[in-house]
Amino acid sequence: MQSGLNSAITSPAATAGIPNYAGRPDYDLANALQKVSPQVQAKAQKQATDFEAMFINSMFSQMTSGLSGEGPFGNTPGTGVWRSMLTEQYSKSFAKAGGIGISHEVYRTLIMQQARTS
Numbered sequence: 001m002q003s004g005l006n007s008a009i010t011s012p013a014a015t016a017g018i019p020n021y022a023g024r025p026d027y028d029l030a031n032a033l034q035k036v037s038p039q040v041q042a043k044a045q046k047q048a049t050d051f052e053a054m055f056i057n058s059m060f061s062q063m064t065s066g067l068s069g070e071g072p073f074g075n076t077p078g079t080g081v082w083r084s085m086l087t088e089q090y091s092k093s094f095a096k097a098g099g100i101g102i103s104h105e106v107y108r109t110l111i112m113q114q115a116r117t118s
């Protein structure tokens with residue numbers, strides 16, 4: 001009887017609509033989301049994604065900092081500008097596609113802080 005109760009508590013149907021954290025239901029975040037308006041949630045999500053894009057851009061910039069201007073552009077001043085714009089777009093694309101997991105943590109932290117202040 002006890003094992004049936006445990007499986008009912010952890011079944012997907014019992015945790016439907018509850019966000020996950022490290023593969024487990026995150027009841028703290030679910031409670032915090034109820035206290036925060038949808039507008040604040042959307043703003044927090046955008047800020048978290050933008051933060052992750054900025055972090056990824058910093059990593060890409062460091063990764064390409066030692067490259068010299070090769071190829072069709074040669075070694076011109078425009079190559080550096082072009083490369084920075086390219087890494088910025090790559091970063092935004094990576095963050096939108098799910099990134100490396102930073103945005104979820106930032107979003108969770110922002111929502112938890114907003115819920116505490118309301």
